[in-house]
Amino acid sequence: MGGKNEKSTFTRMKTELSKASAPHLTFFMPLLFIRSMEKKLVTQLKVFFLTMQDFFLFSLRAFMAFPKMIRYWRDVLDQATICGRDSIPIVLVSAISIGALLAIEVGNLLEDFGAKTMLGRSTALSVIRELGPLLMGLMLSARFGSRNGAELGAMQISEQIDALRAFGTDPIAKLVMPRLLAALIMFLPLTALSDFAGLQSAAYMAEHYHRIDPGIFWNAVYPRLAPKDFVVGFLKAPVFAMIITLVSCFNGFSARGGTAGVGRSTIKGIVVSSGLVLIANFYVSKIVLENM
Amino acid sequence: MIELRNVSLKYGEREILKNVSLTIKDNTIKAILGPSGVGKSTILKLMLGLIKPNSGQVIVDGTDITCMKERSLYSIRRKMGMVFQGNALFDSLTISQNLGFFLRENLKLPEAEISRKVAEQIQFAGLEGYEDQLPESLSGGMRRRVAIGRALIFKPHMILFDEPTAGLDPVSSKKILSLISSLRQNNNLGAVIVTHIIDDVFYVADSVAVLYQGEIIFDDVTEKLHEAEHPFIRSILSDKILEL
Ligand SMILES: Nc1ncnc2c1ncn2[C@@H]1O[C@H](COP(=O)(O)OP(=O)(O)O)[C@@H](O)[C@H]1O
Ligand SMILES: [Mg+2]
Numbered sequence: 001m002g003g004k005n006e007k008s009t010f011t012r013m014k015t016e017l018s019k020a021s022a023p024h025l026t027f028f029m030p031l032l033f034i035r036s037m038e039k040k041l042v043t044q045l046k047v048f049f050l051t052m053q054d055f056f057l058f059s060l061r062a063f064m065a066f067p068k069m070i071r072y073w074r075d076v077l078d079q080a081t082i083c084g085r086d087s088i089p090i091v092l093v094s095a096i097s098i099g100a101l102l103a104i105e106v107g108n109l110l111e112d113f114g115a116k117t118m119l120g121r122s123t124a125l126s127v128i129r130e131l132g133p134l135l136m137g138l139m140l141s142a143r144f145g146s147r148n149g150a151e152l153g154a155m156q157i158s159e160q161i162d163a164l165r166a167f168g169t170d171p172i173a174k175l176v177m178p179r180l181l182a183a184l185i186m187f188l189p190l191t192a193l194s195d196f197a198g199l200q201s202a203a204y205m206a207e208h209y210h211r212i213d214p215g216i217f218w219n220a221v222y223p224r225l226a227p228k229d230f231v232v233g234f235l236k237a238p239v240f241a242m243i244i245t246l247v248s249c250f251n252g253f254s255a256r257g258g259t260a261g262v263g264r265s266t267i268k269g270i271v272v273s274s275g276l277v278l279i280a281n282f283y284v285s286k287i288v289l290e291n292m
Numbered sequence: 293m294i295e296l297r298n299v300s301l302k303y304g305e306r307e308i309l310k311n312v313s314l315t316i317k318d319n320t321i322k323a324i325l326g327p328s329g330v331g332k333s334t335i336l337k338l339m340l341g342l343i344k345p346n347s348g349q350v351i352v353d354g355t356d357i358t359c360m361k362e363r364s365l366y367s368i369r370r371k372m373g374m375v376f377q378g379n380a381l382f383d384s385l386t387i388s389q390n391l392g393f394f395l396r397e398n399l400k401l402p403e404a405e406i407s408r409k410v411a412e413q414i415q416f417a418g419l420e421g422y423e424d425q426l427p428e429s430l431s432g433g434m435r436r437r438v439a440i441g442r443a444l445i446f447k448p449h450m451i452l453f454d455e456p457t458a459g460l461d462p463v464s465s466k467k468i469l470s471l472i473s474s475l476r477q478n479n480n481l482g483a484v485i486v487t488h489i490i491d492d493v494f495y496v497a498d499s500v501a502v503l504y505q506g507e508i509i510f511d512d513v514t515e516k517l518h519e520a521e522h523p524f525i526r527s528i529l530s531d532k533i534l535e536l
Contacts, residue, residue, distance in 0.1 A: 158378050158380055158383075159376045159377065159378060159380040160380045160381075160382060160383075162337070162342055162376065162380065163374070163376055163380035165340075165342055165362075165369075166342060166374045166376075167369065167374075167393075167442075167446075168366035168367070168394065168397070168398045169397045169398065174397075
C-alpha cells in the first residue's frame with residue numbers, strides 16, 4: 001500500500017515538474033527518484049519490523065495459552081487427527097519414493113567404488129538426519145499449513161475471529177493453541193514414520209535393484225547409528241511444528257480483503273513456512289552435529 | 293450507556309475517524325448512518341474494545357475501556373451483544389451449537405441450563421425444526437435471526453447491529469427491523485444500528501448520527517433529520533442513495 005503511494009508521489013512530482021516546463025529542473029529528476037526509492041524502502045522496513053513484532057507476540061500468546069489445553073482438549077484431538085492421522089498417506093508416499101530413489105542413485109555411485117555394502121549406512125544417515133524430517137516438514141507445511149491459512153483466513157474475513165473476541169473467547173487459545181500443541185505432539189511420530197518408510201523402501205530397492213542381501217544392508221545401518229543422528233532428526237520435528245503452525249496461523253489471522261485475501265494469506269503461509277523449514281533444517285543439523 | 297469522547301482513528305496513514313463524539317443511552321435505539329467505507333463497522337468495533345482508538349476515550353457504563361487489557365474486557369463485552377454484518381456464525385456448527393457456543397465457552401453452566409437457554413432463543417428466533425441444520429442451509433433472514441439470538445444469549449442490555457438489513461430481501465428486512473423494535477419494547481434493550489439505508493433509520497431509530505468523511509455531521513432525534521441543512525443529508529433525503 002505504501003509502495004503505491006510513494007510511486008504516485010513520484011509521478012505527481014514528475015508531472016508537476018514537466019508541467020512547469022523548466023528544462024533545468026529535469027536535472028533533479030534522478031535525485032527525486034532516489035529520494036522516493038529511499039522513502040519506499042524505509043516504509044517497507046518499518047512494516048517488516050512491525051510484522052515481526054506482531055508475529056513474536058502472537059507466538060508468545062499461543063504458548064501462554066497452553067494451560068488451557070485441558071479446556072480445549074477436544075480441539076486438540078481434532079487437530080491431532082487432521083495433522084497426524086490424515087497426513088500419514090502423503091508422508092508415506094513421499095518418504096517411500098525418495099527412499100527408493102536414494103537407494104538407487106547412491107547404490108550406483110557406491111558400486112563404482114566397489115563399496116556397495118556401505119549403502120545401508122549412507123542411506124540411513126541421510127534419511128534419519130535429513131530427508132525423513134525434511135520431507136515430513138515440507139509435506140506438512142503444504143498440507144497442515146495451507147489448511148490453517150485458508151481456514152483461519154476465511155474465519156478472519158467473515159468476522160468469526162472478531163465474534164470470538166466480542167463474546168469473550170480468546171481466539172488464540174481456542175484456534176491456535178490446539179493446532180500448535182497437536183503439531184508438537186504429532187510431528188514426532190510422523191518423523192519416525194517418514195524415517196521408517198524411507199529406510200524400508202531403500203532396503204527393498206537395495207535387495208531387488210542392487211541385489212544386496214538385506215542382512216548386509218541392515219548390518220550397515222544399525223550398529224553405526226549414533227545417538228546424535230537421532231537427536232538431529234527428531235529435534236527437527238518440534239522446530240518444524242512451531243514454524244509451520246505459527247506462520248500459517250499468523251497469516252490466516254492477518255488475512256484482509258475478501259476471498260482474494262484468503263488466497264494471498266494461504267500462499268504466504270505455505271511459502272514462508274516451507275522456506276523457513278528448509279533454513280531451519282540446515283541450522284539444526286549444523287548446530288547439533290558441531291556440538292555433539 | 294456507551295460513550296465515545298473525541299475519538300480519532302487511523303489505519304496506517306489514512307484517517308478514518310476524526311474527533312468523533314457519540315453517546316448511546318440505555319433503552320433507546322440509535323442509528324449511525326453513513327456511506328460504505330466511512331468507518332461505521334469501525335465504530336462498533338471501538339465500542340466493543342476490539343480495536344483501540346489513536347486518541348480519545350471509549351466509555352461503557354462509566355468504565356473507561358480505552359486502555360483496558362483484553363482479559364478484563366471480556367466481562368464488559370458480555371454486556372453488549374453484537375450482530376456482525378455477515379452474521380459471523382461458525383459454519384461448522386449447527387444452529388443450536390452456534391447459539392450455545394458462548395454459554396459453553398464462557399460460563400460454567402450445567403448442560404440442562406444451556407439447552408433451556410438455547411431452546412428459548414430458538415423459539416424467539418422462530419427457528420423450531422432447524423436446530424440441527426448448519427447455517428449454510430438456512431436463508432439469509434434466518435441466519436440473521438440466529439445471529440441475533442446468539443447476541444441475546446448473555447442477556448445484554450445493549451445490542452449492536454452492523455448493517456442488519458444488508459443483503460436481505462425487503463420482506464426479511466422488515467421482519468428483522470420489527471424484531472429489533474420489539475426487542476426494546478419487550479426486553480428494555482438498547483440498540484445501536486449501523487446502516488447505509490435511510491429507510492431503516494426512519495423505521496426503528498429514536499435518534500440518528502450521520503457519519504460523513506470521518507466526522508459526525510448530524511446527531512439528534514430522527515425527526516429532525518428532515519430539517520438538517522448539510523448538503524450531504526439533503527442529497528440522501530432526496531434520492532435515498534448513500535453510495536458516493
Ligand atoms: N484492519 C484494517 N486495516 C486497514 N484498513 C481498514 C481495516 N479495517 C477497515 N479498514 C478501512 O477503513 C475504512 C472503514 O471501514 P469500515 O468501518 O468497515 O467501513 P463501513 O463499515 O462504514 O463500510 C474502509 O475504507 C476500510 O477499507
Ligand atoms: Mg461495515
